[in-house]
Amino acid sequence: xxxxxxxxxxxxxxxxxxxxxxxxxxxxxxxxxxxxxxxxxxxxxxxxxxxxxxxxxxxxxxxxxxxxxxxxxxxxxxxxxxxxxxxxxxxxxxxxxxxxxxxxxxxxxxxxxxxxxxxxxxxxxxxxxxxxxxxxxxxxxxxxxxxxxxxxxxxxxxxxxxxxxxxxxxxxxxxxxxxxxxxxxxxxxxxxxxxxxxxxxxxxxxxxxxxxxxxxxxxxxxxxxxxxxxxxxxxxxxxxxxxxxxxxxxxxxxxxxxxxxxxxxxxxxxxxxxxxxxxxxxxxxxxxxxxxxxxxxxxxxxxxxxxxxxxxxxxxxxxxxxxxxxxxxxxxxxxxxxxxxxxxxxxxxxxxxxxxxxxxxxxxxxxxxxxxxxxxxxxxxxxxxxxxxxxxxxxxxxxxxxxxxxxxxxxxxxxxxxxxxxxxxxxxxxxxxxxxxxxxxxxxxxxxxxxxxxxxxxxxxxxxxxxxxxxxxxxxxxxxxxxxxxxxxxxxxx
Ligand code: GLN
Numbered sequence: 001x002x003x004x005x006x007x008x009x010x011x012x013x014x015x016x017x018x019x020x021x022x023x024x025x026x027x028x029x030x031x032x033x034x035x036x037x038x039x040x041x042x043x044x045x046x047x048x049x050x051x052x053x054x055x056x057x058x059x060x061x062x063x064x065x066x067x068x069x070x071x072x073x074x075x076x077x078x079x080x081x082x083x084x085x086x087x088x089x090x091x092x093x094x095x096x097x098x099x100x101x102x103x104x105x106x107x108x109x110x111x112x113x114x115x116x117x118x119x120x121x122x123x124x125x126x127x128x129x130x131x132x133x134x135x136x137x138x139x140x141x142x143x144x145x146x147x148x149x150x151x152x153x154x155x156x157x158x159x160x161x162x163x164x165x166x167x168x169x170x171x172x173x174x175x176x177x178x179x180x181x182x183x184x185x186x187x188x189x190x191x192x193x194x195x196x197x198x199x200x201x202x203x204x205x206x207x208x209x210x211x212x213x214x215x216x217x218x219x220x221x222x223x224x225x226x227x228x229x230x231x232x233x234x235x236x237x238x239x240x241x242x243x244x245x246x247x248x249x250x251x252x253x254x255x256x257x258x259x260x261x262x263x264x265x266x267x268x269x270x271x272x273x274x275x276x277x278x279x280x281x282x283x284x285x286x287x288x289x290x291x292x293x294x295x296x297x298x299x300x301x302x303x304x305x306x307x308x309x310x311x312x313x314x315x316x317x318x319x320x321x322x323x324x325x326x327x328x329x330x331x332x333x334x335x336x337x338x339x340x341x342x343x344x345x346x347x348x349x350x351x352x353x354x355x356x357x358x359x360x361x362x363x364x365x366x367x368x369x370x371x372x373x374x375x376x377x378x379x380x381x382x383x384x385x386x387x388x389x390x391x392x393x394x395x396x397x398x399x400x401x402x403x404x405x406x407x408x409x410x411x412x413x414x415x416x417x418x419x420x421x422x423x424x425x426x427x428x429x430x431x432x433x434x435x436x437x438x439x440x441x442x443x444x445x446x447x448x449x450x451x452x453x454x455x456x457x458x459x460x461x462x463x464x465x466x467x468x469x470x471x472x473x474x475x476x477x478x479x480x481x482x483x484x485x486x487x488x489x490x491x492x493x494x
Pocket of ligand 1: 428
């Protein structure tokens with residue numbers, strides 16, 4: 001048995017049945033990381049001592065019959081979650097070697113459930129990007145390759161390190177964060193599953209902020225059920241986050257087994273964007289056919305403001321980023337450059353500490369919030385955001401969930417789309433609307449393109465109805481029977 005090939009649910013079964021120890025499971029993943037991380041750069045920091053100590057504690061818990069829902073299961077944590085005593089970088093030089101004195105709520109919940117933390121995964125700097133090319137710690141490589149072609153591809157972003165780690169079997173699951181698609185798009189590019197829950201479902205406390213009204217944590221794993229198990233442990237009300245929702249956490253894993261007969265699945269006509277590659281259009285059609293065969297009713301819906309979503313997002317997100325990132329001034333923590341006076345110290349610190357994409361967004365955000373432009377850009381974007389939410393509210397009067405492609409392309413090559421930021425932003429065309437509306441949305445692998453690269457489908461749900469999202473996604477997963485695995489993974493000789 002190759003331990004790194006197990007799903008999270010299978011690994012849990014194996015631990016409960018004492019077929020192998022948590023230590024053996026953790027060691028197998030650490031060995032896989034040692035072998036493949038030098039190539040993939042999926043992890044910025046690996047924490048073997050911590051992981052083995054947690055694994056030993058897990059073995060004791062199993063021996064004493066005190067195991068929790070995730071006891072002994074090795075996970076990777078996006079390096080945007082503050083982890084007490086473990087360096088947290090946001091993939092930026094400005095944080096230097098910041099070691100948080102506290103734990104984020106989501107990672108604290110995972111620890112309480114017994115999870116083993118293998119290390120911190122790479123991302124686009126401050127989670128701004130769709131390719132992982134903007135990390136100050138070097139780009140992540142996608143473990144998938146085009147057939148017969150060795151060109152390094154991007155894993156997507158910003159949770160690209162988490163996606164690559166899970167796809168390459170370096171971890172059973174991972175945390176991600178999604179502001180405009182950062183869980184779903186890398187999941188699609190790496191052939192794994194990832195869900196952005198409803199805004200407010202998971203606490204943002206201790207997650208380094210990018211755009212606070214959009215940021216949400218969520219799980220990434222190799223199956224829908226594994227995501228459901230992880231989300232069950234991550235979610236829940238937190239008094240430390242004022243936007244956290246006071247809602248009970250349902251049994252998401254049970255929802256994966258729900259019947260979808262009679263459910264109404266909306267297909268938004270505006271998502272059939274001009275220039276959509278025929279393979280993606282065909283995958284979307286197959287998704288509809290599978291759901292119809294499973295007894296769902298397919299209905300055409302209209303989300304008329306979809307075409308304004310990207311423009312709206314790229315005003316709201318930079319505006320909030322410019323405000324959130326003002327705290328990196330070299331005074332309280334992180335990197336500091338010397339200057340003749342305070343202002344020069346600020347300027348030098350921020351000039352040296354931030355990368356180009358982050359600077360671009362701070363400048364755009366500062367501009368759209370400035371006196372004279374606030375009404376024309378920021379306020380207007382907020383109004384359009386309400387219209388986009390209104391579109392979904394209207395659509396959900398006539399359907400239970402919405403089916404779309406996750407991304408307009410398969411993984412692209414490293415270095416591609418880097419010359420023009422707008423080309424990069426177009427990646428988010430299908431993921432950003434659900435973010436602006438705060439809705440739960442999952443991406444799961446449903447097929448491959450002609451070059452053998454994975455393609456994802458997205459299921460969007462009503463607010464706090466992750467259960468229907470999981471039910472529909474599990475049905476697509478069963479019907480798609482996606483079984484391809486990446487070129488580089490822990491079991492291969494590469
Ligand atoms: N790609 C989007 C961006 O660059 C989304 C990032 C995210 O969700 N964190 O902003």
